[in-house]
Amino acid sequence: MEWINVILQGVLVGGLYAMFAAGLSLIFGVMRLVNIAHGDLIVLAAYIALVTTQTLGIGPLTSLLIVVPVMALTGYALQWFVLNRTLGDDLLPPLLVTFGLSVIIQNGLLTIFTADSVKLQAGAIEVATVNLGSGVYVGLLPLLQFAVAVAVIGGLQFIFYRTALGRAFRATADDPAVAQLMGLDNRRVFALAMALSLAVVAIAGVFLAVRANFDPSQGPARLIFGFEAVIIGGLGSLWGTLAGGLILGVAQAIGAHLNPGWQILAGHIAFLVVLAVRPQGLFPKVRT
Amino acid sequence: MTAPDNVRVVFTTRSSRIGMALCVAGLVALAAAPVWGGRDDLALLSEMYAYVALASLWNLLAGYAGLVSVGQQAYVGLGAYVLFALAILAGISPLWAIPMAGIAAAAIAVPVAGLVFRLRGHYFAIGTWIVAEVFRLTASQISALGGGSGTSLPAAVIVALAPSRQLRDFVEYWIALALVIATLAFIVLLLRSRYGLALKAIRDSELAATCNGIDATRTKVLVYIATAFGTGMVGALIFLQKLRISPDAAFSVNDWTAFVIFITVIGGIGRIEGPIVGTVVFFLLRQTLADLGTLYLMMLGLVAILVMLAAPKGLWGLVVARFGFSVFPLERRVVFDEAPAAPESR
Numbered sequence: 001m002e003w004i005n006v007i008l009q010g011v012l013v014g015g016l017y018a019m020f021a022a023g024l025s026l027i028f029g030v031m032r033l034v035n036i037a038h039g040d041l042i043v044l045a046a047y048i049a050l051v052t053t054q055t056l057g058i059g060p061l062t063s064l065l066i067v068v069p070v071m072a073l074t075g076y077a078l079q080w081f082v083l084n085r086t087l088g089d090d091l092l093p094p095l096l097v098t099f100g101l102s103v104i105i106q107n108g109l110l111t112i113f114t115a116d117s118v119k120l121q122a123g124a125i126e127v128a129t130v131n132l133g134s135g136v137y138v139g140l141l142p143l144l145q146f147a148v149a150v151a152v153i154g155g156l157q158f159i160f161y162r163t164a165l166g167r168a169f170r171a172t173a174d175d176p177a178v179a180q181l182m183g184l185d186n187r188r189v190f191a192l193a194m195a196l197s198l199a200v201v202a203i204a205g206v207f208l209a210v211r212a213n214f215d216p217s218q219g220p221a222r223l224i225f226g227f228e229a230v231i232i233g234g235l236g237s238l239w240g241t242l243a244g245g246l247i248l249g250v251a252q253a254i255g256a257h258l259n260p261g262w263q264i265l266a267g268h269i270a271f272l273v274v275l276a277v278r279p280q281g282l283f284p285k286v287r288t
Numbered sequence: 289m290t291a292p293d294n295v296r297v298v299f300t301t302r303s304s305r306i307g308m309a310l311c312v313a314g315l316v317a318l319a320a321a322p323v324w325g326g327r328d329d330l331a332l333l334s335e336m337y338a339y340v341a342l343a344s345l346w347n348l349l350a351g352y353a354g355l356v357s358v359g360q361q362a363y364v365g366l367g368a369y370v371l372f373a374l375a376i377l378a379g380i381s382p383l384w385a386i387p388m389a390g391i392a393a394a395a396i397a398v399p400v401a402g403l404v405f406r407l408r409g410h411y412f413a414i415g416t417w418i419v420a421e422v423f424r425l426t427a428s429q430i431s432a433l434g435g436g437s438g439t440s441l442p443a444a445v446i447v448a449l450a451p452s453r454q455l456r457d458f459v460e461y462w463i464a465l466a467l468v469i470a471t472l473a474f475i476v477l478l479l480r481s482r483y484g485l486a487l488k489a490i491r492d493s494e495l496a497a498t499c500n501g502i503d504a505t506r507t508k509v510l511v512y513i514a515t516a517f518g519t520g521m522v523g524a525l526i527f528l529q530k531l532r533i534s535p536d537a538a539f540s541v542n543d544w545t546a547f548v549i550f551i552t553v554i555g556g557i558g559r560i561e562g563p564i565v566g567t568v569v570f571f572l573l574r575q576t577l578a579d580l581g582t583l584y585l586m587m588l589g590l591v592a593i594l595v596m597l598a599a600p601k602g603l604w605g606l607v608v609a610r611f612g613f614s615v616f617p618l619e620r621r622v623v624f625d626e627a628p629a630a631p632e633s634r
Contacts (some may be wrong), residue, residue: 006475028410032409032410033410034411034413036358036414051480052381082597083591083595084551086596086597091409091410091413091601092350092356092553092557092596093596093597093600094410095356095358095410095413096549096550096553096592096593096596097591097593097597099358099546099548099589099594100589100590100592101551101588101589101593102546103542103546103588103589104585104586104587104589104590107582107583107585107586107589108582108586110582111581111582111583111586115387119373166495220417220541223414224417224418225409227418228418231407231411231415243364247318253290261425261428261429261436264421264425265425265426265429268421268422269422270416271418272403272418272419272422275403275406275407275415276403276406279406279407
C-alpha cells in the first residue's frame with residue numbers, strides 16, 4: 001500500500017514534468033531550438049503569478065488568466081526580436097543566446113525578489129484530499145494539476161494535428177524553405193510557436209509555485225527535468241512526452257522513498273538507463 | 289599519392305612569426321611575475337590562466353570538433369574531487385594528484401562519451417549537463433569528502449607543498465602558467481597534425497569528411513576525452529588554490545561552463561586567440577563592475593548575446609577580418625616555388 005502511494009505521488013508530479021517538457025519539445029520540433037532559458041522562464045512565470053496574486057488579491061488559478069497571456073506575449077516578442085536572428089545551420093547561436101537569457105533572468109529575479117524562497121498560497125484547496133479507497137488518499141491539488149497536464153498535452157495534440165496553425169507548425173518543421181514558398185511567414189510561425197510554448201510554461205509555472213517553495217536559482221533543474229521527460233518519452237511524440245514525465249516522476253518518487261538524498265539522482269539515472277538501452281526513447285514518433 | 293616537388297605546405301606567415309615572438313617575450317615576462325607582482329597579482333593571473341585553459345579546451349571541443357557541451361563542469365569538479373580525495377584520503381602530494389586527476393577525468397570520459405554521443409547537437413549539450421548533475425549529486429553523497437557541504441584541504445597537505453607561504457604561492461602560480469602553456473601547445477600541435485586537418489574537415493562538412501575516409505565519430509570521441517583530461521587537471525588546480533571544495537562550487541554550471549562559453553564567444557570561437565582575448569575582456573569587466581553584483585552578471589549575459597548577434601566570430605574575428613592578423617601558425621597555405629621542376633619521367 002505504501003508503494004502504491006509512492007508511485008501515485010510520482011505519477012501526479014510527473015504531470016508537472018510533462019508540462020515542463022511539452023513547451024520544450026514544441027519549439028524544438030518546430031524550429032530545432034533548445035531553449036536553455038526554458039526553466040528560468042518557468043520560474044519567471046511563477047514570480048509573475050506571485051506578483052499578480054499579491055497585488056490583485058486573486059487566487060493562483062484565477063491568476064492564470066493574466067500570467068498565460070503575459071508569458072505568451074513575452075514569447076512572441078522574444079522570438080520576433082531576438083531568437084529569430086539566431087536560427088540557422090549553426091547550433092551555437094541559439095544555445096548561447098538562450099544561455100545568456102538564462103543568466104539574465106536568474107540574476108534579474110535575484111535582484112528583485114532576493115534568494116529567499118517563496119510559495120503561492122492557494123487556500124483550502126491545498127489541503128483538500130480525495131479518498132481513492134483502501135487507505136489511498138490523493139491531494140485535490142495534485143490531482144487537478146495532473147488533469148491540467150493531460151488537458152494541456154491533449155490540447156497541444158489537437159492544435160498540432162487538427163488546426164491550420166498546427167499544419168503551419170508541421171509544414172515549417174518539415175521544410176522551412178518549401179513552407180515559405182507556400183506563403184507561410186516562417187518568422188511569424190516561429191513566434192507563434194514560442195508564444196504557445198510560453199503559454200504552457202505559464203501554466204506549469206503557476207502549478208510549480210502552488211506545489212512547493214521556489215527561488216530564482218531553480219530554473220536549470222526544471223529545464224533538465226523537462227529535457228529528460230522529452231528524451232525518455234521519445235522525440236516528436238506528445239503523448240510520449242507525457243509518459244516520459246510520468247516515468248521521471250515515478251523514478252524520483254521511488255528514489256526519494258529509499259533515501260531522501262536520492263530523489264533527483266534517481267530521475268537522472270532513469271534517464272541515463274533509457275539513453276543507454278533505448279536511445280530513441282520509449283515511444284518515438286520520428287524514426288531517424 | 290606524392291605531391292609535386294615544387295609545392296610545399298607552410299604554416300607560418302609574417303604575422304604569425306611576429307606573433308610568436310611577442311608570445312615568447314610575453315611568456316618570459318609572465319613567468320617572472322613573482323619578481324614584479326604582488327600576491328594579489330599572482331592570484332589574479334593564476335585565475336586568468338585557469339579560464340584561458342578552460343576556454344581553450346571548450347573552444348577545441350565546440351569551435352573545432354563541433355561538440356557544444358554545457359557539461360564541462362563535470363570534469364572540473366571531478367578533477368577537483370580526485371585531487372581532494374587523493375590528498376586527504378591517500379596522502380598523495382597535490383603535485384602528483386593534478387596529473388592523476390586528469391587521467392581520472394579522461395578515464396571517466398570514455399564511458400560518458402559512450403552515453404552522450406548517442407545524442408546529437410542541442411541534445412548532446414543538455415545530455416552532458418545531466419551527466420555533470422549526476423556527478424554533483426554523487427559527490428554530495430560521499431561523506432568522506434564532506435557530503436553536500438564539502439570539505440577543506442588539511443593544512444599539512446598545503447605545508448608539504450613548499451616550505452614557505454611565499455614559495456607556495458610561486459609554485460602554484462608556475463603550475464598554473466605551465467598548465468595553460470601546455471594546454472595551448474597541445475591544441476596548436478593537435479590542430480597542425482593530421483587530426484587537426486580531420487577536425488577542420490569535419491567541422492566544414494561532416495559528410496564530405498566521412499567520404500574522404502575520416503572516422504568522424506572516432507575523431508570527436510578522442511577530442512572529447514583529451515578535453516576531459518585537460519579540464520580535469522585545470523579543475524584540480526583551481527580547487528588546490530581555493531583550498532575548499534563543495535559539490536555546488538565544483539560542479540557549478542555558471543562558473544565553469546556559462547562564463548567559459550561567454551569568454552570563448554566574446555573573444556572569438558574557432559580561433560586559438562579567441563579564449564585569450566575573451567578572458568582579458570571578462571576579467572576587465574569583472575575588475576571594474578564586480579561591485580554591481582548580480583547586475584554585473586546580467587551585463588555579462590547581455591554582452592555575450594550582443595556579440596553573438598552582431599559579431600558571431602567574436603572580437604578576435606573582427607581583428608582578423610580587418611587586418612588578416614594571426615598569432616598562431618595554424619592555417620595551411622600551399623606555396624608554389626618559383627622555378628617548377630622539370631616533369632619527371634617515371
